[in-house]
Amino acid sequence: MWHLIDGSFWCVLFISALCSGQDLLTNPSFENGVTGWKGEGFTLQTDTSIAHEGAASALSTDRTQNWQGPTQDIVLTGGSRYEFSAYIQLVDDSPERPDQPVYVRITSSFSNGTTSVLELATRIRVSPRDGWVHLGGTFLYPNNRYVSATLSVEGPAAGVSYYFDDAYLVEIPEYTTWEADANARIEAHRKNNIRFT
Structure with missing residues (x-):
């Protein structure tokens, strides 16, 4: 039983270490206005009255198409693994559809x-x-x-306004020594003394 707990502990540590890389997004929490972000055909501004964390969030209003939302050009490495995270809060809803879909996408041209x-x-x-x-x-x-590669937030119906905040995009480094590390941990546990009380 304690082997499972120990294994879970190592797994949590490993994932935390992998995901602690540098954020690839510019101004991910909108503490510097909307610097680094673009909004095409709608109003993109910061709002200091509400934020997931920090002092501000991005507010998208006057949307006339469901694809309109904050976008940012990004630089990625082919064949690499990444983690993305962000938060969204709808301001209002559409009378035709009370619940809205939300998508975060990367559009790439090769x-x-x-x-x-x-x-x-x-x-x-x-x-x-x-x-x-x-x-x-x-x-x-x-x-x-x-x-080119562009990250975009899309989905809510035209006319629906929303807040967006605390985004991050980090590369997860390849773990090339996992087998040797696992074998070393197994060997260390295998040689432990068993105590009966």
């Missing part, structure tokens, strides 16, 4: 002329009653030579 859309996080039913809703997940970026 040197061979192709374009791909990678969904990082999806919530099918989000309501203003939910308060702050977490969006997150891990993904493996394609090992292709890309020309």
Whole structure:
């Protein structure tokens, strides 16, 4: 039984260590206005009256299309694994649909002329009653030579306003010595004395 607990402990430590890399997003918590973020065809501004953490969040209003939301150009490494996390809170809802879908996507253009859309996080039913809703997940970026990559928040119906805050995107380093490390831990536990009380 204690082996399982010990294994879980090591797993938590390992995941924490992997995900403590440098954030690849500029101004991820909107403490410096909307610097680094873009909004096409709608109003993107900061709001200091509400934030998931810190002093401000991003507020998207005057949206006329469901794809309109904060975007940021990003730099990724092909074949690498990443973790994404952020929070969203709807201000209002659509009369036609009381619960809204929310997507976080990366749209990439590659040197061979192709374009791909990678969904990082999806919530099918989000309501203003939910308060702050977490969006997150891990993904493996394609090992292709890309020309550009853009992270975007999309989904709520036209006319729905929302807050977005505390985003991060970090690379998860490849763990190349996992087998040797696991064998060393197994060997150390195997040689422990068993005490009966």
